[in-house]
Amino acid sequence: MTGIVQTKRLLSYRMALLRLKKMGLKKAYSHTLSEETGVSAVLIRKDFSQCGIRGKRRGGYDVDYLLDELKKLFGREKEQNVVLVGLGNIGSALIKYEGYRQSNMNLVAAFDIDPAKRTRRYSVPVYSLENLREVADAFDVSVAILAVPEFSAQETAHYMVENGIRGILNFAPVLLKLPGHVLVNNINIMVEMERLMYHIGIREK
Amino acid sequence: MTGIVQTKRLLSYRMALLRLKKMGLKKAYSHTLSEETGVSAVLIRKDFSQCGIRGKRRGGYDVDYLLDELKKLFGREKEQNVVLVGLGNIGSALIKYEGYRQSNMNLVAAFDIDPAKRTRRYSVPVYSLENLREVADAFDVSVAILAVPEFSAQETAHYMVENGIRGILNFAPVLLKLPGHVLVNNINIMVEMERLMYHIGIREK
DNA sequence: TAATAAATGTGAAATTTGTAACAATAAAAT
DNA sequence: ATTTTATTGTTACAAATTTCACATTTATTA
Ligand SMILES: NC(=O)c1ccc[n+]([C@@H]2O[C@H](COP(=O)([O-])OP(=O)(O)OC[C@H]3O[C@@H](n4cnc5c(N)ncnc54)[C@H](O)[C@@H]3O)[C@@H](O)[C@H]2O)c1
Ligand SMILES: NC(=O)c1ccc[n+]([C@@H]2O[C@H](COP(=O)([O-])OP(=O)(O)OC[C@H]3O[C@@H](n4cnc5c(N)ncnc54)[C@H](O)[C@@H]3O)[C@@H](O)[C@H]2O)c1
Numbered sequence: 001m002t003g004i005v006q007t008k009r010l011l012s013y014r015m016a017l018l019r020l021k022k023m024g025l026k027k028a029y030s031h032t033l034s035e036e037t038g039v040s041a042v043l044i045r046k047d048f049s050q051c052g053i054r055g056k057r058r059g060g061y062d063v064d065y066l067l068d069e070l071k072k073l074f075g076r077e078k079e080q081n082v083v084l085v086g087l088g089n090i091g092s093a094l095i096k097y098e099g100y101r102q103s104n105m106n107l108v109a110a111f112d113i114d115p116a117k118r119t120r121r122y123s124v125p126v127y128s129l130e131n132l133r134e135v136a137d138a139f140d141v142s143v144a145i146l147a148v149p150e151f152s153a154q155e156t157a158h159y160m161v162e163n164g165i166r167g168i169l170n171f172a173p174v175l176l177k178l179p180g181h182v183l184v185n186n187i188n189i190m191v192e193m194e195r196l197m198y199h200i201g202i203r204e205k
Numbered sequence: 206m207t208g209i210v211q212t213k214r215l216l217s218y219r220m221a222l223l224r225l226k227k228m229g230l231k232k233a234y235s236h237t238l239s240e241e242t243g244v245s246a247v248l249i250r251k252d253f254s255q256c257g258i259r260g261k262r263r264g265g266y267d268v269d270y271l272l273d274e275l276k277k278l279f280g281r282e283k284e285q286n287v288v289l290v291g292l293g294n295i296g297s298a299l300i301k302y303e304g305y306r307q308s309n310m311n312l313v314a315a316f317d318i319d320p321a322k323r324t325r326r327y328s329v330p331v332y333s334l335e336n337l338r339e340v341a342d343a344f345d346v347s348v349a350i351l352a353v354p355e356f357s358a359q360e361t362a363h364y365m366v367e368n369g370i371r372g373i374l375n376f377a378p379v380l381l382k383l384p385g386h387v388l389v390n391n392i393n394i395m396v397e398m399e400r401l402m403y404h405i406g407i408r409e410k
Numbered sequence: 411t412a413a414t415a416a417a418t419g420t421g422a423a424a425t426t427t428g429t430a431a432c433a434a435t436a437a438a439a440t
Numbered sequence: 441a442t443t444t445t446a447t448t449g450t451t452a453c454a455a456a457t458t459t460c461a462c463a464t465t466t467a468t469t470a
Contacts (some may be wrong), residue, residue, distance in 0.1 A: 001218055002470085004409065006427085007400050007404070008396055008398075008400055011396045011399050011403075012393070012396060013380055013397075015393075015396065015438080016380075019379070020227045021460060029446090029447070030447080030448075031447085031449090035382075036379075036380055037380055038380050040429075041447095042428080042429065042430080043427090043429080045447090045448060045449065045450095046428085046429095046450085048448095048449095049448085049450075052347055052451085054448085055447080055448055055449085056435085056436070056437095056447085056448075056450080057434065057435040057436050057446090057447055057448045058433090058435065058436040058437050058445080058446050058447040058448075059435095059436065059437075059439090059446095059447075059448085060447070060448085061448090071470095073403075076218060076377075076400060076402065078404065079219075080402055082398075089298035089299075089301045090301055090303060092294070092298070093294035093295045093297070093298040094294075095296060095392075096294045099395055100395075102395070103395050103398065103399050104245075105289070105402065133405065142246060142405065143398075143401060143402055145398075158231055165376075167401045167402065167404075167405040168356065168401075169394075169397060169398055171399055172218055174224070175221075175240075175241055175242055175243050177240075181262050181313055182226055183399050183401060183404055183405055184397075184402040184413065185400060186393065187394065187397055188217070188220075189299075189306055189374075190220075190305075190307070190308050190391065191213060191216045191217060191388050192392055193287075193308065193310065193348075193350070193374055193390075194212075194216050194279060194308050194310075195212050195213055195216060195390060196280065196348060196370065196373075196388060196390040197285055197310065197348055198212055198279055198373045199212070199214075199372075200347065200348065200372040201281065211457085234417070234418090235417080235418075236417090236418095245458080245459075247419095247458080247459065247460080248457090248458065248459080249418080250417095250418060250419065251420080251458085251459095253418095253419095254418085254420075259414060259418085259419090259463085260417080260418055260419090261417080261418075261467095262416085262417055262418045262419080262465035262466050262467090263415085263416050263417040263465065263466040263467050263468090264416095264417070264418085264463065264465090264466065264467075265416095265417070265418085267417090270432075291420090293462070
């Protein structure tokens, strides 16, 4: 995968391919994938080429082969267990989400500081954060979703890292300050919303 | 703002500044903002410089001045009304979110195809999509959040655009095919999750 | 007041990312 | 069998983004 930093793009090809496969397609052309992902066809071919993924000239790419190759790049051999911290608005949406399996991951538990949230209403158990180490050890969890309020995000993240978490998908709109070995991926919904509104504004003029 | 495409970055400065201001800070240095946003200090200075925002050498930037300037760039004069389409897991998290105001926007209504979702439980009314045009006209709405299932996203988006929507924040993991004048910003939570897991995997080796 | 230190501001260089042009190949059509 | 067409693969180019080096300014200290 020399030279490509854009993991995101390859992952979006994979998603599109899964859709196409479900629709019964056996072959995919770079321009098909382009339509599905919004990435230019040339760039798609270049990405594949750089990853050592080859198609047939005029014959396109074989869908199963593509998915296999992408799986070699991204697919974790065993299913990856993840946990969710914070069962508020966003958290309870994520705990009910059913799409984890498709990405070969598995939500095994959630955690919340509020005892009232620790019900058996969900398909996975909800604990106090004190149990994180135990769960992380038992299920070999190193990745977590963080959906706690802004003001407690830093402290909570710190605690999580102390207890075995090395990767965080962070919904709180703050930059987490954590040891260098920890990887954070931020999702800032409001920034995305503002971006949208800004760019629409521009066009008005 | 010549030459900057990275609206996202400027918006993240703004968020950080609001936090710093709340904490009582009057001055901000590029390295302070760097710590808060993860963007390098030089780049921050360059961004500001290119936007015509000036600091004081050795004195840093005045927080209020910065916020004012950023408001000139991003701030819509009047509050922007937005709507939400799809009141499922994600949708009901977004309808309860309280942070819209901070970005000078206002969620005025939600829409769902399922009559059971059209309760008065929320602080904004929930309608059938048929009422979209009416609401959009009444509240001058041109931006919407789309949180319907993957399979109905395209059709729903199309309908929304026919009824006055020009900007969509899309949570469904598909590329929407819409007229050129419509702007879409995609949030793909599972791709972000996979990205995180992939990059953690790399480090293991 | 002079010296020092700490910040911003910026042109040039380096890096990264994306596009364009076109050669190579395979399938389809004639 | 030959020609045409559609598609991949690649090299060179262009654009954009980011970093580097350092000049400039201002505040602080001696
Ligand atoms: N809800 C949204 O639509 C939305 C939109 C954009 C950003 N966000 C961000 O996502 C994060 C979560 O938002 P939300 O609306 O779900 O918040 P919320 O207040 O509804 O939920 C937060 C949950 O975290 C729990 N919690 C608090 N401190 C904790 C701790 N130390 N350990 C474990 N659990 C703890 C609370 O009990 C609560 O259940 C926030 O940072 C918010 O800014 C949310
Ligand atoms: N829930 C998550 O954590 C999560 C995570 C990643 C991605 N997503 C994506 O976000 C989207 C929403 O997910 P969700 O879990 O909230 O789904 P959901 O099924 O819980 O909710 C979808 C809602 O949309 C409504 N709806 C369906 N068709 C409609 C139409 N034509 N017009 C108006 N409303 C309609 C349904 O009645 C339902 O209330 C999906 O595309 C999903 O893939 C969700």
